[in-house]
Amino acid sequence: MNDDLIEKLIEQFRTLPGVGFKTAQRYAFSIIEGKKERAQIFAKTILEVKEKIGFCKICGNFTNQEICPICQKRNRRIVCVVKEPKDVLAMEKVKTYDGVYHVLFGTISPLENRGPNDIKIKELLKRVQDDNIEEVIMATNPDVEGDATALYIAKILKPLGVKVTRIAQGISIGSDLEFADEVTLAKALEARRDIN
């Protein structure tokens, strides 16, 4: 017996990850009860993001420019390889890191039928071949798939003479990079070692 429109808005909020009915309802009422300008900015930002955000030509991360701000300004000879864009945000908490990134958009997972060709490994290979890269730091998650992907990439990059390292497993095993704290991430980066 609700208004259809309010229910529609609740449904929209329910499409967000981890949002149940009660939470969606709270969000919806906060929009309904809030100022019109706020709702307009909210809606506009969602549209603008979808309109303008594409992929960085170099690292593959989301950006609204041809080349993302990180690739524009930092040392491109050191490349940190991560699974997802949000892992870039996690690594960026380590203020001392001055290199760039490579976003794989996934990890190798035989269980989920995802092989090396289904993630951005070819693109990484090309970067290493073309861009005079000194070191590739594997910062995939410290789980089975992340480790397997790191090993696979190390194996195919080794013949090219590039140094391949893995962030230290100071990050707790089985957890997700996204939720690690700065100190752990900084230590893990510091203690990185060759993959052999």
Add this chain to the structure above:
Amino acid sequence: MNDDLIEKLIEQFRTLPGVGFKTAQRYAFSIIEGKKERAQIFAKTILEVKEKIGFCKICGNFTNQEICPICQKRNRRIVCVVKEPKDVLAMEKVKTYDGVYHVLFGTISPLENRGPNDIKIKELLKRVQDDNIEEVIMATNPDVEGDATALYIAKILKPLGVKVTRIAQGISIGSDLEFADEVTLAKALEARRDIN
């Protein structure tokens, strides 16, 4: 070193109640990674809600019609008085209730400097005088302010000869109506009693 646009979207999600940075980030990436159509529908629904949702002429609840679906179809001689629109949603879980509502948009709170004239009590009085109402059920929250508001309203309605009841305090004291389960709410409604 994030893109400004992505940060802008994260900020927008942070304006939602109870949303911290990590959660806002998850929501933002779900929009960025999702389909364009989904983002468009999301944004459109937010705008549409702000454009069309107003207040029901009878009960004061949010609606996109002049008179809300509940007031249109149900027994208008029984009125359940609640603090907020979301409390209507909570009460609606009680499928056996066939009456209508009156939304106060607040409770009397001396501490927060909110008196009877700051909430929709005048409107309720007018409804009782004009609409031949049989019973007013006070379903404000079972806390100090909710109880005080219920007593105040009972006092001013009594001279009009209308029956005023209070939902039973089977609902746990100090909690919020929004979070009560259906069974508790149904029982509380069943055991309502006269305010004397």
